[in-house]
Amino acid sequence: MHSLDGKVAIITGGNSGIGKATASLFAKEGAQVIITGRRQEVLDAAAEEIGHGAVGVCGDVAQYDFHQRLADKVRKMFGGVDVYMANAGIINLEGSAAVSVSDYDKHFAINTRGVFFGVQAISPLIRAGGNIIVTSSLAATKVLPQHTLYAGSKAAMAAFARNWAIEFKERKIRVNILSPGPTETEILGKLGVTDADRPGFEAHMANLIPAGRMGRPEELAEAALFLAAKGTFVNGVELIVDGGMSLT
Numbered sequence: 708m709h710s711l712d713g714k715v716a717i718i719t720g721g722n723s724g725i726g727k728a729t730a731s732l733f734a735k736e737g738a739q740v741i742i743t744g745r746r747q748e749v750l751d752a753a754a755e756e757i758g759h760g761a762v763g764v765c766g767d768v769a770q771y772d773f774h775q776r777l778a779d780k781v782r783k784m785f786g787g788v789d790v791y792m793a794n795a796g797i798i799n800l801e802g803s804a805a806v807s808v809s810d811y812d813k814h815f816a817i818n819t820r821g822v823f824f825g826v827q828a829i830s831p832l833i834r835a836g837g838n839i840i841v842t843s844s845l846a847a848t849k850v851l852p853q854h855t856l857y858a859g860s861k862a863a864m865a866a867f868a869r870n871w872a873i874e875f876k877e878r879k880i881r882v883n884i885l886s887p888g889p890t891e892t893e894i895l896g897k898l899g900v901t902d903a904d905r906p907g908f909e910a911h912m913a914n915l916i917p918a919g920r921m922g923r924p925e926e927l928a929e930a931a932l933f934l935a936a937k938g939t940f941v942n943g944v945e946l947i948v949d950g951g952m953s954l955t
């Protein structure tokens with residue numbers, strides 16, 4: 708008997724990093740997993756690696772129609788959903804003076820609007836006893852250099868999640884926030900940290916984190932599993948998984 712036997716879980720941004728590690732763990736725990744991302748070949752490879760019949764659905768969370776298409780597909784294939792993890796996200800670090808309108812719109816279209824309309828489309832499919840996890844960031848509550856735009860785009864999630872926890876209470880759907888601290892994923896490369904720079908970057912981060920190192924995607928996945936399966940009385944909370952960085 709596994710903790711997610713017979714459950715259906717959707718994880719956006721499930722072809723990489725924290726999302727992929729979570730999808731792998733949920734699948735091992737018995738869930739039928741549906742992962743999303745924009746890169747078809749990376750999605751296919753991730754679904755293959757996750758195994759257990761994982762399904763990939765390609766699309767952009769910034770597009771309103773994508774969420775409707777995903778909901779239709781999942782309804783037809785599986786009838787309903789038990790866990791929805793709105794995890795897809797981007798980050799570009801720069802001081803506010805350098806932020807363009809297009810950077811601003813991109814962050815809010817993906818990190819904020821994508822989460823809102825994802826929940827709007829998928830929540831009608833969530834069965835009683837199910838739950839929603841939104842991946843925010845330590846940066847939403849801790850001031851970090853050059854994080855202003857990203858922090859703002861993530862901070863809305865806490866307000867969304869707390870309101871949804873009340874909106875969905877009659878339907879017995881819990882809603883929680885998972886906020887990672889610095890975690891070793893592809894996002895670092897997307898931020899411009901090259902392979903050559905990586906040891907220096909990781910050593911710098913290790914100095915800032917009481918745990919003395921960055922987090923691993925598998926550690927975030929364990930926290931997501933707790934919220935999804937074990938934490939049945941946990942609702943409307945922000946679980947910060949950051950090796951203690953919020954204390955510094």
Ligand SMILES: NC(=O)c1ccc[n+]([C@@H]2O[C@H](COP(=O)([O-])OP(=O)(O)OC[C@H]3O[C@@H](n4cnc5c(N)ncnc54)[C@H](OP(=O)(O)O)[C@@H]3O)[C@@H](O)[C@H]2O)c1
Binds near residue numbers: 721766844
């Ligand atoms: N790693 C960290 O240090 C850290 C810290 C705090 C919070 N987070 C948050 O954790 C979440 C996962 O990040 P990660 O570190 O695992 O990074 P990652 O490895 O870069 O994964 C990001 C995922 O989001 C997907 N994605 C990005 N934009 C998308 C879009 N417009 N439509 C659909 N999918 C999109 C990516 O897939 P495609 O590229 O194929 O679209 C990828 O699967 C993000 O929300 C991030 O903000 C990460």
